[in-house]
Amino acid sequence: MSENTTPALRLENVSKSFGEFAAVSDLSLTVRRGRVYGLLGPNGAGKTTTIRMIVNIIAPDAGTIELFGRPMGVELMDRLGYLPEERGLYKKMRVGDQLRYFAQLKGMTARAADAAADRWLARLNLSEWKAKKTDELSKGMQQKVQFVATVMHDPDLLILDEVFSGLDPVSREAMITVLEELKSEGRTIIFSTHQMEQAERLCDDICLINRSRKILEGSLREVKRGFGRRAVALRAEGADGALDDPAIVAGVKRLGDHDEVLLGEGADAQELLRRLVARGANVMRFEMIEPSLHDIFLQQVGGDAAPAAGAGGASGAGGDG
Amino acid sequence: MKKLLVIIRREYVSRVRTKAFVVTTVLMPLLIVLSGVLPGLLFSIKTGGATRLAVLDETGRLYEPVRESLLAPRRRDTGDDGRAKAGAIPMRGVTPEQREEQMREVTRALGTRYEIEQVSAAGRPRDEIARELNARVLKGELDGYLVLPPDILESNRAEFYSRNTSDILTREQIEDGVSRAVVEQRMRDANIDRERVRQLSREVEIEAAKVRKSGVERDTGGSFGLAMGIGIFIYAALLLYGQVILQAVVEEKTTRISEVLFSSVNAFQLMMGKLIGVSLVGVTQIAIWGVAFAALAGYGVAAAAASGFDFALPSVPLSFVVYSLLFFLVGFLMYATIFVLVGSMVTSEKEAGQAAMPVILLSVMSVYLIFPVIRSPGSTLAFWISIAPFLSPVTMLVRIVTDTPPFWQIALSLAIGVATTVGLTWVAARIYRTGMLMYGKSASIPEVLRWVRRA
Numbered sequence: 001m002s003e004n005t006t007p008a009l010r011l012e013n014v015s016k017s018f019g020e021f022a023a024v025s026d027l028s029l030t031v032r033r034g035r036v037y038g039l040l041g042p043n044g045a046g047k048t049t050t051i052r053m054i055v056n057i058i059a060p061d062a063g064t065i066e067l068f069g070r071p072m073g074v075e076l077m078d079r080l081g082y083l084p085e086e087r088g089l090y091k092k093m094r095v096g097d098q099l100r101y102f103a104q105l106k107g108m109t110a111r112a113a114d115a116a117a118d119r120w121l122a123r124l125n126l127s128e129w130k131a132k133k134t135d136e137l138s139k140g141m142q143q144k145v146q147f148v149a150t151v152m153h154d155p156d157l158l159i160l161d162e163v164f165s166g167l168d169p170v171s172r173e174a175m176i177t178v179l180e181e182l183k184s185e186g187r188t189i190i191f192s193t194h195q196m197e198q199a200e201r202l203c204d205d206i207c208l209i210n211r212s213r214k215i216l217e218g219s220l221r222e223v224k225r226g227f228g229r230r231a232v233a234l235r236a237e238g239a240d241g242a243l244d245d246p247a248i249v250a251g252v253k254r255l256g257d258h259d260e261v262l263l264g265e266g267a268d269a270q271e272l273l274r275r276l277v278a279r280g281a282n283v284m285r286f287e288m289i290e291p292s293l294h295d296i297f298l299q300q301v302g303g304d305a306a307p308a309a310g311a312g313g314a315s316g317a318g319g320d321g
Numbered sequence: 322m323k324k325l326l327v328i329i330r331r332e333y334v335s336r337v338r339t340k341a342f343v344v345t346t347v348l349m350p351l352l353i354v355l356s357g358v359l360p361g362l363l364f365s366i367k368t369g370g371a372t373r374l375a376v377l378d379e380t381g382r383l384y385e386p387v388r389e390s391l392l393a394p395r396r397r398d399t400g401d402d403g404r405a406k407a408g409a410i411p412m413r414g415v416t417p418e419q420r421e422e423q424m425r426e427v428t429r430a431l432g433t434r435y436e437i438e439q440v441s442a443a444g445r446p447r448d449e450i451a452r453e454l455n456a457r458v459l460k461g462e463l464d465g466y467l468v469l470p471p472d473i474l475e476s477n478r479a480e481f482y483s484r485n486t487s488d489i490l491t492r493e494q495i496e497d498g499v500s501r502a503v504v505e506q507r508m509r510d511a512n513i514d515r516e517r518v519r520q521l522s523r524e525v526e527i528e529a530a531k532v533r534k535s536g537v538e539r540d541t542g543g544s545f546g547l548a549m550g551i552g553i554f555i556y557a558a559l560l561l562y563g564q565v566i567l568q569a570v571v572e573e574k575t576t577r578i579s580e581v582l583f584s585s586v587n588a589f590q591l592m593m594g595k596l597i598g599v600s601l602v603g604v605t606q607i608a609i610w611g612v613a614f615a616a617l618a619g620y621g622v623a624a625a626a627a628s629g630f631d632f633a634l635p636s637v638p639l640s641f642v643v644y645s646l647l648f649f650l651v652g653f654l655m656y657a658t659i660f661v662l663v664g665s666m667v668t669s670e671k672e673a674g675q676a677a678m679p680v681i682l683l684s685v686m687s688v689y690l691i692f693p694v695i696r697s698p699g700s701t702l703a704f705w706i707s708i709a710p711f712l713s714p715v716t717m718l719v720r721i722v723t724d725t726p727p728f729w730q731i732a733l734s735l736a737i738g739v740a741t742t743v744g745l746t747w748v749a750a751r752i753y754r755t756g757m758l759m760y761g762k763s764a765s766i767p768e769v770l771r772w773v774r775r776a
Contacts, residue, residue: 056584058758101327102581
């Protein structure tokens, strides 16, 4: 396969346990290039452990991990940008020096690093803080600085662990905008979160894991289709006759300004639309109602969401996620 | 490799640029000098004016001699009263006349000046005079008074009354002065020629000389100082920079920076970068101290020579400089690696301090072992402790200074040191990564051993 069609990341049957505790069990997933991939799951599901294995911080007990078609190695490190869940910066170092250092560790020259730092600090409204020491910054600002350190070397693959945690609504919007821009530039982004609203706005593909196992994976669209309550919001005049066939319509709920039509098992919404049109109904609204990611999350993880007791705590390195 | 340089550079620059570095660089030598010199200096300087002393001479003939000997103290009349007191530096290889002159200089500079008055008894009873004098002392008109009883020549006893009897220096000077006056008086009474006694009772001086391959060299006590100095200096440097490394490691661990770093560079580079970077900081600081010390020592010896003090710096052969650097480097890296290990295994600076205790004790031990090595550098004990890892950086250097052992022993000691360091680095590299990414609790020894086997 050519470099451009191999997936950015492929995990095959990856497992990791810490002592008795299985953090990740037999996980396989594929992240295509240029996609935004959401690694979703409740606390303690194994998100962070998975990410740590991807960035080569901990080794899997079993299974293979390939980045850009190759096993992870030193030469691939520069193409990665990793924002860990536990943020950390040198407290006594100036923001500018710090960014230059991290960028140089990713193989940038000092000059290129400075230019990139200026660009990114301006983009996140942090320019005036460049000469300040880190411990003079607020938590949120430190978080943004660390984000800059993650992206400034133009990585092909961005891995962001809980990127939105600790940000105020304004910063969160700004972060989403930046991520959307990065996405439009064709970068591959993997991020973990348990906040479904952000995932829904950003993700092309998702993988939901719970209690160390993958529950579902696929494009957001497919996943939603798979979990649709398969309902149509319908506002039409003269539609009544078309809704009688029980093979297509399982039920009709009359709401204020529209009806909610529950489709029958295996029924095709397009068939319903055709029948409506054929009957000469005046269709003003015909819209598939999709379940929100939030709904899917709750339905799948639901009452099962409580993380296994002592998850990660026993070995420390397991962390949560 | 490029990344290693980047890491070294950061570790170096971020430390050298701090205020703490500048402050320790300037203050450390000052502190050492002050802690050695200051207490003596402070004690020997008597502030305020002259000490006002009244003398009640009940013998009727000792007032003048006592007054004279107090106002012009420390003549080596009898040979046994000239022991260097008052914080003076022992000086050898000087003629008594020179020494006497020097002593007077020192006394003038540091000693007590006296204003002395005679108390006339005028037939009054002793109690009454004492009451009057006590009153004057309490009022502050007098600092003290001296009573020379009539039988002083036989009893060897005089009395000194003062508000402050803990000023040992003044007391000693007075004792000294009175003794001299009394001894001289006794000689006069026995018709003994003072000059002749003085000539006959001159002290013997021992001149120490060190026998080297290159010849014989006079030793004025400098090489003992050098041996001790080198040993203690290396010990201090190991501990100081060991702590710096420990902190650096613990900082990255507690702030979780290590996670980002491990996703950018491999653990070995990271560890070596830290070791080398901090070591260079140490080398820089020591170089600054070294140059400053050499300049000062050169200047100081020249100045001392010009003013008549005789103090020869022991000549330092080039080979010793080379050995010092080698052993320092090996010792430094050996301890630094251990501190890296300790740092990666603990979770907080407080814990790090405790975990580092055994290492610190080890280095303290090497300093205590300097003494037996200096006393018998050729002994079996000295041989073993000077090739033992962790002890050798200090002890072998002391041996080299005191009585240079055969070359093979030095080489063996170095080789063991290097092997230990390499071995430690190997172990550390295996533990570092796992340790640095382990949060929440410190690693136990069995756990660490498992990492070493598995890595």
